[in-house]
Amino acid sequence: MDHCRGIDVALHQGKVGEIYNIGGDNEYQNIKIAQLILDLLGKSSSLIRFVTDRPGHDRRYALNTTKIRQLGWQPQFSFEASLAETVRWYMQYESWWKPLKDV
Secondary structure (H helix, E strand, O other), X not given: OHHHHHHHHHHXXXXXXXXXXXXXXXXXOHHHHHHHHHHHHOOOHHHOOOOOOOOOOOOOOOOOOHHHHHOOOOOXXXXXHHHHHHHHHHHHOHHHHHHHHOO
């Protein structure tokens, strides 16, 4: 959805060789995303298992989206709506992706 439009904008309006980060300027902790996914699946957050952080653990995931926005791109969908659409797709097309999981 938003990402595909961002690729199209970068392809047709961007400068050759330039790097364009496509993102909605959302920053969520991993635990929040896990909880959102479990909510969408109707599952309990008790399924979440906490583990020790790995060495070099990333404390933050963030993108500078200035360049793609200068081309006029901006997200049209919220993170939550896009996550729900992604989960729905995976549930609807499990027969397509599941065999690829173990390849």
